[in-house]
Amino acid sequence: MKVNIELKKVVDNSYDITIDSLPKLEFDRKTAIVTNTKVSGLHLGYLLGKIKAKELYIITIQDGEEYKNQESVNYILEALFNHKFNRNSLLIGFGGGVVGDITGYVASIYQRGIDFIQIPTTLLSQVDASVGGKTGINNKYGKNLIGAFYQPKAVYIDSYFLKTLPKREFGAGVAEIVKMAVTFNREFFEFLENNDLRDDEVLKRAIKHSVETKASVVSQDEKEKGLRAALNYGHTFGHVIENETNYTTYLHGESVAIGIVMANELSKELGMMSEDEAGRIKKVLESYDLPTNYKIKDVDRFYDAFFLDKKSNDKTLTFIVPNGIGDVKIIKDIDKKTIYKVLEKFAG
């Protein structure tokens, strides 16, 4: 005999992203700010001037992608248990992508899930990690291999924090903004062509457009079964570049910028993008001093590296190919010759 466990229902994980000067926040429950040693040095004073909580704790982890691991998770959990955090307590992730991803992950597993809020402090995390609910950590097998889909209760984006952001990291964030515009929003791309993101009002509008674009994609495909993969535009090539350069030469967003240029070459090869369109995208990237070229030393090795992505479901390659500006296609099984033709343009 069978019993059907009926668990079909409406789940509301909606939340607000506030793009503005951080408002005064007050929480009538145990609250922990999870941050790193660097961000806390720069901005914790500002944050503490804005936040009140019944009981407030600060938990700092080391700064850097290499600390996005189980040890940092254990460290945060230990602090929460020590301070008797319960199911009603709150976590605030205050930092860049690493802090946000770890904090969200800890929130998802602590007593089977507690509330968390994101206050991202880098441009990249403001436009990217603030939407989508991807949380997680790395391990020796790769990036983000352990984690959960878990949504924050609120996100506060305050461009004040970007004042201390190194120029290269600002550029890395811009690459993701360009990615969002090229793949889904032609008008937004034109806005980027005609305005300078170093102006605060322009930046706020761009963050808003980025966040809205990503939100629309994610709400159609939360668990990345289809459309959401289009947000990997530039990343398929970019990951190989990051890997070949041991994650030391380029910031993630910088390798994505190069990857975008490579993906555009592929699009041109497939007759989906004009020389002119590719040039316009490159021009925007370069106006923020983003790298747009990379010398591939060994084309065979570069090609083989596409298959090393630990998350790939099978052995067919998937490329995210822009269809002009403002539209995108997810294409499987592109002819190996075509890919080689693109890669050889970068061979040096």
Place this chain on the structure above:
Amino acid sequence: MKVNIELKKVVDNSYDITIDSLPKLEFDRKTAIVTNTKVSGLHLGYLLGKIKAKELYIITIQDGEEYKNQESVNYILEALFNHKFNRNSLLIGFGGGVVGDITGYVASIYQRGIDFIQIPTTLLSQVDASVGGKTGINNKYGKNLIGAFYQPKAVYIDSYFLKTLPKREFGAGVAEIVKMAVTFNREFFEFLENNDLRDDEVLKRAIKHSVETKASVVSQDEKEKGLRAALNYGHTFGHVIENETNYTTYLHGESVAIGIVMANELSKELGMMSEDEAGRIKKVLESYDLPTNYKIKDVDRFYDAFFLDKKSNDKTLTFIVPNGIGDVKIIKDIDKKTIYKVLEKFAG
């Protein structure tokens, strides 16, 4: 400015529980059976006669509640990464509650969530852990303090596995069945009074009733914000008993049996249950040789221990009090005197 991230949608986590001889199962994907050293020795041959998979791996953890921890999680994760499990792979939890809870938890965090199936081999896990999606592990701070709500894709309950179950463990499962009947289903309780669960057909029907009862509760309150707490009937007292006896004297279900009797005394004290009803419940428990008495050595200490439950949201006590047979109330702030009156009946 604000952007509302609209994530309200219909989520369907429904699945079937099959209560029958295990059917032949075939999976066209990488599959790992997670089990323990004991269950694999007893029943893995039977299971392997029924399961085919594209690639099949067996992962065994140590047997026992003390291995429901992060080390076992790491051990399983390591095996999955080693064998390059991907987002499309499958886990099968094959064992009692510990194996089921760990397997579900690992499935929830591996690459942000992969499918899992439960094949519970103890009566307790068949009637209890098979419904509800609670997964997790223990740590030095307490039980199930790290975990996730994560639903299986299917559950197969085969009473064949119970043939090797020690008599005391069978009784421990019966205590949970009695709990389900007393709190939510008077007819089901009468069925238990008039039938012997040691008969296989009776047992299957009782499992079906239990599972249906729990499913109805869980579907109304998946995340235990209210009604679901009623399933802790007998557990508030039971936890203290388990704790006082260092988890060595009684099996979990046995301490629940004593806890049920204590909760019934409280119900009588509040005028919600008759002497006769309490007697009938006790009689059913005793017919499976379950303990129904416990000598409280220190009433003050017993009372204080109620407040140690790590999961309690605040400092008010909550008791699950049956309202006759087949109905239940969740009551906060019962007069301390009333609780003492009940505890003193067990003082010895």
